Amino acid sequence: MRDENPDENPDVHPRGSTPPGLILDRTSRTPLHQQLADQLQHAIVHGQLVPGSLLTSEPRMAEEIGLSRITVRHAIKSLTQQGLLVRLRGIGTLVAQGRAAHTMDVVAAVHEDLREAGRAPAAEVLHHGTEPASPEVAAALAIAEGSEVTVLDRLQYADGVCIGRLRNHLPRELLGPDLFSPHDGRLGSVGLHGLMRAAGIFAYSARCTIGARAATAEEGELLDVAEGTALLTLTRTTLDQSGRPVEYGSHCYPPTRRGFDIQLLTGLDAPVPPDRPSGAARA
Template sequence: MHPPLRVDRSSPVPLYFQVAEQLEHAIRAGVLVPADKIANEVALAHELGLSRPTVRQAIQTLVDKGMLVRKRGVGTQVVKSRIRRTVELTSLNDDLTRAGQEPHTVVLRLDRAAADAATAAELQLEAGAPVWQLERLRSVAGQPLALMSNTIPCAVLDLESVDLSTVGLYEYFRRCGLHLRVAHQRIGACRAGAHEAKLLTERKGAPLLTMQRTAYDDGSRAVEWGSHVYRPDLYSFEITLVGR
């Protein structure tokens, strides 16, 4: 049967979101086990004192996350597999702290420079525009994990006064009211060069996981271009795909 769902109409949190949160929690906590069918939308709406579209919207958000599956004429079921964390528009720092780790970051470089042609093209700037060039080494449990090189247009943000060894880059973006909306990223592999090998305590020529990302603010302005390399024995990307 169902966990007791309740909604708080005085809360500023949208009703559909409250329902989605509770359902998600019930699934993660094991109250709802895989292949369980949840009550049909009409009944659920009546039970909660909500309208069907609202309940539908709540269910839809979980379907998008790959936690529920709808079948017309049948019902809605809990997906029979543990849900791993999706690749989201988050930084490595976010991911690690959320996983209960304690990342340690060393800022290797923080310069103002003029954008070269390739960087300017990625960030959709005119060549020579002033940009911040940032290079950081992130470790977890004493092990170097990632070498991160980022370029941010000076017009977007001032990085002079922030201590990026204690604050994640994306966290700082959020603090400045900068909302990332879209990002493109490419994941590949390469051979470690001498510089990378030394910093990551790998041998030269060792395989590394690479990620290049361009992030956009509200879809209008390129805000950040990052080129990262990871130690594959300590890090990998996990993605949940949802079809249809």
């Protein structure tokens, strides 16, 4: 009897693609199969693996990146269950047509969005440290009001032009303010979500609200616009794969310098995203 795993079938097309730049940290507390799944998901969401493309077979991928077949199979199975990959007998594993509705969008990672658009991102840290969680932040992160949270307040630049003010809060036990030092260059080189991934915190989904309001006097000075100028706002709660809130962002942008492309997907047979922990509020 032939194995049902398409990667074990002799008639599977031998070609396929593995996204470049897969880096696995064997010293991390995050399991290797989860690291691989997270990076493959990132490649799918950001277009490195396009819908309908054939993924490298499990044996070949395991050989290319130095993992066991079982580890690779575990990662592939996870993404298949999420609706990001599809197994077809006699063909192999394909990237699903259409992105699952609950996957991470580039709107959740400004730094990476800019870099992929061919622009040079940079950040100026205005403040980094800890503070008690306000009612708004506590509700978003599903923690008790007054709990200590890490805060990062910065100006985001693209090609040397300030495009917005970004303010982020994270549970203190997940990521400390020491990683946000403006002097070591890490924030400027990989962005906030790059630092989170390096610490083993992987963004899986985000709930966002886009709005508008008038600029305060402080924001006008920082963004070089007149007080009262209309600003685009983005509030976002980022969750990991377990559905745990790991970051809350409250950002504002002059609309002439930053916009948002929103794609509405229909007809997707996407799985229901993980339930949000009790007590969390919608962003």
